[in-house]
Amino acid sequence: MxxxxxxxxxxxxxxxxxxxxxxxxxxxxxxxxxxxxxxxxxxxxxxxxxxxxxxxxxxxxxxxxxxxxxxxxxxxxxxxxxxxxxxxxxxxxxxxxxxxxxxxxxxxxxxxxxxxxxxTRPRESQIGALISRQSAIVADRATLDRRYDETVARLAGADVPYPxxxxxxxxxxxxxxxxxxxxxxxxxxxxxxxxxxxxxxxxxxx
Ligand SMILES: Cc1cc2nc3c(=O)[nH]c(=O)nc-3n(C[C@H](O)[C@H](O)[C@H](O)COP(=O)(O)O)c2cc1C
The missing domain is CATH 2.30.110.10 (Electron Transport, Fmn-binding Protein; Chain A)
Incomplete structure (x- = not known):
């Protein structure tokens, strides 16, 4: 100690x-x-x-x-x-x-x-907050990454909507x-x- x-x-x-x-x-x-x-x-x-x-x-x-x-x-x-x-x-x-x-x-x-x-948060944190169903079970890491990448592509050039x-x-x-x-x-x-x-x-x- x-x-x-x-x-x-x-x-x-x-x-x-x-x-x-x-x-x-x-x-x-x-x-x-x-x-x-x-x-x-x-x-x-x-x-x-x-x-x-x-x-x-x-x-x-x-x-x-x-x-x-x-x-x-x-x-x-x-x-x-x-x-x-x-x-x-x-x-x-x-x-x-x-x-x-x-x-x-x-x-x-x-x-x-x-x-x-x-x-005020970095864009990637904004997107993370938008797409994460925090505390829910997710099938695997790839599911999460796919959801993130799809959202990045969909929102290209636009503000991240407030979740x-x-x-x-x-x-x-x-x-x-x-x-x-x-x-x-x-x-x-x-x-x-x-x-x-x-x-x-x-x-x-x-
Ligand atoms: C140093 C540190 C800081 C964290 N800060 C936050 C935070 O500000 N907000 C948040 O939702 N989770 C934060 N987390 C993740 C949480 O500890 C936790 O995993 C998450 O919020 C889900 O908790 P819940 O399932 O009990 O709701 C942090 C984790 C660590 C290790």
């Missing part, structure tokens, strides 16, 4: 009053540390029977106080979110020995916001925990919870 010795103490006094500002600082540190995907986060959802599932998605910024990501609404996660909007998110930056945990409620972003983001099955979600946090590795397993854990219009910060045992 690694000994976590990189970090100076994480002190209550040094934290931003708003956890989304604190998250932005830590994301900046992760970017500066040269992480390949500093914005990657695990998204955990539950289905209608309460069975959890988790996968990685990319954090794409804050919209109206919510952490956003983009995906296929008809995917497994999309269907689970329709049945139960409660989610958990986890960031882990190994180079910084830091973790952030978020719990909250997900809701779809307005279509205009998703559409605007969609057209109605694709969009964004915003996770409004109820609590956000900042974890930093420290030596002797006496890690720092500072946890924000909504309290009235603001946030209460508690220190948790490691």
């Amino acid at each position: 690694a000994q976590y010795t990189k970090n100076p103490p994480l002190l209550e006094a040094a934290l931003a009053a708003d956890p989304l500002i604190q998250l932005d600082r830590w994301l900046g540190d992760a970017q500066a540390a040269g992480m390949i995907e500093p914005t990657a986060m695990t998204l955990a959802t539950v289905d209608a029977q309460g069975r959890p599932s988790a996968r990685m998605v990319l954090f794409k910024g804050v919209h109206n106080g919510a952490l956003t990501f983009y995906t296929n609404h008809e995917s497994r996660k999309g269907r689970e979110l329709a049945a139960n909007p409660r989610v958990a998110l986890v960031f882990w930056w190994d180079r910084l020995e830091r973790q952030v945990r978020v719990e909250g409620m997900a809701q779809r972003l307005p279509v205009e916001v998703a559409r605007r983001y969609f057209y 109605e099955h694709w969009g964004g979600y915003g996770v409004t946090p109820q609590c956000v925990e900042f974890w930093q590795g420290r030596s002797g397993r006496l890690h720092d854990r500072l946890c924000y919870q909504r309290a009235g219009d603001g946030w209460r910060i508690d220190r948790l045992e490691p």
